[in-house]
Amino acid sequence: MFRQLYEGIKQSVLAGRITPGAQLPPTRDLARQLGVSRQTVLNAYEHLVAEGYLAGTVGKGTFVSKILPVAATFSKRSDAHPLRPLSARGARFIGPEVALNTHEGPPKAFRIGMPGLDLFPFDVWARLEARRWRRTPHELGYSAPIGYKPLREALAGYLGASRGVHCHPDQVVVTSGSQQALFLIASLLLDPGDAAWVEDPGYRGISASLRAAEALVCPVPVDDQGIVVSAGKSAYSDARLAYVTPSHQLPLGTTMSLARRLELLEWAKANRAWIVEDDYDSEYRYTGPPLASLQSLDKTGSVIYVGTLSKVLFPGLRMGYMVLPPALVDAFVQARAILDRHAAIVPQIVLTDFITEGHFGRHIKRTREAYGERRITLLEAIDSHLGEHVKAGAADAGLQLTTTFVARRDDQEIALRAGEKGIELRALSQFYLDDSTSAESLTGLVLGFAPIPIKDIRQAAPALRDVLDE
Missing domain, CATH: 1.10.10.10 (Winged helix-like DNA-binding domain superfamily/Winged helix DNA-binding domain)
Structure with missing residues (x-):
């Protein structure tokens, strides 16, 4: 008192x-x-x-x-401005163009970018962690910025077997999620004003990192074969970096063709440019085995492979990784140390056990089957309830699928109305670099299915139809 x-x-x-x-x-x-x-x-x-x-x-x-x-x-200031302004660099970290989406509350139809937490074996994870705590790990001091060596060995083996990635464990750098990896790449490889290609529509997180690094963000269109390399070369011939999602383009869901991959690699070689391959959810392909990575075709050390465990395990783990060309490793490891020393060590140790004891492979197999069923349920619901309004795009991979409107509509307004009805989804136009709703951009809805039980998908589809009818 x-x-x-x-x-x-x-x-x-x-x-x-x-x-x-x-x-x-x-x-x-x-x-x-x-x-x-x-x-x-x-x-x-x-x-x-x-x-x-x-x-x-x-x-x-x-x-x-x-x-x-x-x-x-x-006295408490009545305005939101600091006593002294942010630096010019600091100002690039704020504003709607660099804001990243977050999730609140339990998943509800049709949340995107999330795995099914109801399918994760938390009991196994808890047992593995408890076993480690019974004998306190000696690694609990400051650890190597590059990451826990047994984990890097396990990741290198997994990526080589499943994705065809060519790498030694010493090329793998563990990060606090893929977003940190993208920030490091933009900060270390680009000078202010350097041009960088980004897919348009595409992942907004890379644009935020590039803007923070004071790079010139260059939107390059995407078609059914992936990023249109010829358009990038024509509009931004001197670009120093290209960011792509070749295995499963976000948000359109297309796969980059072999011809387009080879064209992109040739451009990088000729222009001494970097390619960032974000392989964010390639484990989940429902019409065949996962495709080989773009990195597996790289002969000149141009490709930086970025992966995340958020989409496979759970986002709260905050674990990602980069596979770097050997010449970049030392610089990135030192930068990683400056940023936050290293990723939390106990989750790295537990994840190593989770992979090496076979739980990781079994979890991917189990979730791939479950997500496949949820995907089919969503496609059926679109056909039954939403077909008058939307048509489904590519749906053979990933954790969500994109629909486009049969007749052009304001997708951001519809997403807002759906949210008021308890339906969570994303407007396709929000994935364009300038939130464009111009005639050149597509409009539609991006619908997640991975974290949503089948019964919830079936219940939410008619409610979404009512929103569209209104």
Whole structure:
């Protein structure tokens, strides 16, 4: 109680509600007014005197210190501007064009970018972690910025077998999610003003990282074969980097053709440019085995392969990785250390056990089957309830699918209306670099299915139809 009183008087002094020199009530009087013991008031006054807010004189009373600066300087600012402006670099980290989406509350139809948390074997994870804690890991000190070596070995083996990635464990750098990897890439490889291709429509997170690095973000269109390399070369011939999602383009879901992959690699070789391959959810392909990576075709060390475990395990793990050309490893490891030293070590150790003991492979197999069923349910629901309004795009991979409107409509307004009805989805136009709703851009809805139970998909589809009807 004395701390509550102490805090109340302190804030009143700082806000100027009690001015310098003002006399406070005697301790007995204030105790009687507040219905507390005198000792409570004495303790509060003593703390405030010790910290310089009050001054007491025996026989005269207790006063607000006269030597405090003008109280108004402490008052709460009525505006949102800092006392001093952000640096020009700092200003590039704020604003709607660099804002990233977050999720709140449990998943509901049709949340995108999420795995099915109801399918993750948390009991297995808890058992593996408890086993490690029974014998405290010696690695609990500061760890190597590059990442836990057994985990890097496990990831290198997995990527080689499943994605055809050519790498040594020493080329694998563990990051706190793929977003950190993209930030490091933009910061280390691009100077202010350097041009970088991004898919349009595409992942907004890369645009945020590029803008923060003061690079020139260059939108390049995407067609049914992936990024249109010829358009990029024509419009931004001197680009230093290209960001692509070749296995499963976000958000259109297309796969980059072999011809387009070879064309992109040839451009990078000729222009000494970097290619960032974001392989964010390639494990989930429903019409055949996962496709080989773009990195597996690279002969000149142009491709930086970026992966995440958020889409396979759970986003809260915050674990991703980069496979770097050997010449870049030392620089990125040092930058990784400056940024936050290293990723949390205990999750790395547990994840290593999860992979090496076979749980990872079994989890992917189980979730691929479950997501496949949820995907079919969503396609059937679109056909049954939404076919009058939308048509489904490529749906053979990933955790969500994109629909386009049969007749052009304001997809952002529809997404807002759906949210008011408890339906969570994303407008396709929001994936364009400038949130464009011009005639050149597609409009539609991006619908997630991976985290949504089948019964919820079936229930939400008619409700979405009602929104579209309205």
